[in-house]
Amino acid sequence: MATLPASVVVVSRGRAGALTLCLTGLVQQDHPSFEIVVVADRPGLAALTAWEDRTGRTGQIKAVAFDEPNISVARNLGVEQAAGDVVAFIDDDAVPEPTWLRHLCAPFEESDTIHAAGGYVRGRNGISYQWRAQSVDRTGATVPIALDGDTPTALSPSPTQAIKVEGTNMAFRRATLAELGGFDPAYRYYLDETDLVMRLAARGGETAIVPLAEVHHGYLANATRNASRVPTDMTQIGASLAVFLRRHAPRHQIDAARARMRGDQRRRLLRHMVTGPLDPWGLQRILHSFDTGFEEGEARALETLPALPHAARPFQPIPRLADTPPLVLSGRSWQRGALMEQAARAVEEGRRVTVFCLSPTALYHRVRFVEPGIWLQTGGLFGRSDRDQPLFRVCGFASRVEKETRRISPQRGILA
Incomplete structure (x- = not known):
C-alpha cells in the first residue's frame, strides 16, 4: 500500500x-x-x-x-x-x-x-x-x-x-x-x-x-474566550450560525435552530455563572453579542466558491526522526528532575519519549506534552487515569506503569 x-x-x-x-x-x-x-x-x-x-x-x-x-x-x-x-x-x-x-x-x-x-x-x-x-x-x-x-x-x-x-x-x-x-x-x-x-x-x-x-x-484563550474557557464574545458564533442556516437549512427550520443554539449557549454561560467566573450582567452582554452577530451574519454576502489553485510551491518534506523505538521512563515524583534530564537527552538524540512520574497519592492523572518534546504523565500511584476508573485502587509501582503504558501504546507507537 x-x-x-x-x-x-x-x-x-x-x-x-x-x-x-x-x-x-x-x-x-x-x-x-x-x-x-x-x-x-x-x-x-x-x-x-x-x-x-x-x-x-x-x-x-x-x-x-x-x-x-x-x-x-x-x-x-x-x-x-x-x-x-x-x-x-x-x-x-x-x-x-x-x-x-x-x-x-x-x-x-x-x-x-x-x-x-x-x-x-x-x-x-x-x-x-x-x-x-x-x-x-x-x-x-x-x-x-x-x-x-x-x-x-x-x-x-x-x-x-x-x-x-x-x-x-x-x-x-x-x-x-x-x-x-x-x-x-x-x-x-x-x-x-x-x-x-x-x-x-x-x-x-x-x-x-x-x-x-x-x-x-489545550483550548487556550483567544478573541472569544479567556484562559478559563469562559466565553467573552459570541458575535462570530452568532454570525456563522446565520450563514450556516442560510446555506443549508430549510427556511421553516431557521428560527427554531437559532433558538436552540441560543439556548445551548445560554446554558453554557449559566454553568460558568454558577461556578463563579461570570456574573449575570456578563451573561446578558455575551448573549447580546450572539444576537448582534446573528443579525450581522444574515446580511453577509454568500458567494460562489471558486476552485482552489494547484500548490504554489513543491512538496517540502520534513526530515524524519531516527528510526528508533520510543523510550519509556518512569520514577517517583521526587525523581522528576533526573527523569526529565534523561528524557531531554534522548529527545536530542531523536527519540520519542514518555515519562511516568507518579507520587504515592490518589491524585488524578494528567498527560502533557512539554518542551523539548516529552510526553509527561503525572498523578498518584493509586489515582485514576481514565475517568471511569475507581477513585482509589491499590497497586504496585511496576504494575501501574505497565498498565498505563499499555493504555497509551497504540497512540504513542510503543510496541506492546
Whole structure:
C-alpha cells in the first residue's frame, strides 16, 4: 500500500508560544512523507523562525503571513501552499500524538471513496475525550455516533446528515478540497469545517472516523474566550450560525435552530455563572453579542466558491526522526528532575519519549506534552487515569506503569 504524501496546515494568531509546542509535536510524527504549512501573524512567524533556528530546522517549514481574524481565509491560504495528496489540519493550541498523522491518513490510502477523515480529541487533562464521533444536520444539530474499538470506520453521509469532523483534527483529499473551493470565507470563526462537510455530503463523499488519530487540545484563550474557557464574545458564533442556516437549512427550520443554539449557549454561560467566573450582567452582554452577530451574519454576502489553485510551491518534506523505538521512563515524583534530564537527552538524540512520574497519592492523572518534546504523565500511584476508573485502587509501582503504558501504546507507537 503506497503512502500518500501529506501536508499539515497550522493556523496561528495571537498564540506564538503554543505554536512552537505544536510544531515540536508535529516533527515527531512517524508518517514517512509529510510537510508543514504555517499560516500565522507576525509574532507567530517570528516565533517560527526562532524555533527553526533553535532546533536546526531552518527553512524546513512553509510559512505564510496572514493577520486577519478569518479562519477560513487562513486555511485556504494554507491549502494553496500544500502540495500533499492529503491535507490535514491542527490548531496551534493542540499537540498530536506521534502516530496521529499516519493513522489519520491511512484511510485515504486504503480506499478511493474516502474524501475526509477525523480523529479523536483529548481535553486539557490529556486523558478525557473532548470530542469523538458525531454527525451533523442542516441546522447544525449534532448527534453522537457510537463506534466500537479503535478500527477506522468509513461512514456515508446523506444529503441532510453529514459526518462531522473537528477543525483541530481533520484531513481531506487535496483534490476534493480544491474542487469544493476550500473553506467559505463567510465563516470567519466557527462552523467553517461543518459547512465543508455538508458540501461534501451533498456530493456523497465518505468520511472515515479514526479513533487512534489523536490530538490533545489545550483550548487556550483567544478573541472569544479567556484562559478559563469562559466565553467573552459570541458575535462570530452568532454570525456563522446565520450563514450556516442560510446555506443549508430549510427556511421553516431557521428560527427554531437559532433558538436552540441560543439556548445551548445560554446554558453554557449559566454553568460558568454558577461556578463563579461570570456574573449575570456578563451573561446578558455575551448573549447580546450572539444576537448582534446573528443579525450581522444574515446580511453577509454568500458567494460562489471558486476552485482552489494547484500548490504554489513543491512538496517540502520534513526530515524524519531516527528510526528508533520510543523510550519509556518512569520514577517517583521526587525523581522528576533526573527523569526529565534523561528524557531531554534522548529527545536530542531523536527519540520519542514518555515519562511516568507518579507520587504515592490518589491524585488524578494528567498527560502533557512539554518542551523539548516529552510526553509527561503525572498523578498518584493509586489515582485514576481514565475517568471511569475507581477513585482509589491499590497497586504496585511496576504494575501501574505497565498498565498505563499499555493504555497509551497504540497512540504513542510503543510496541506492546
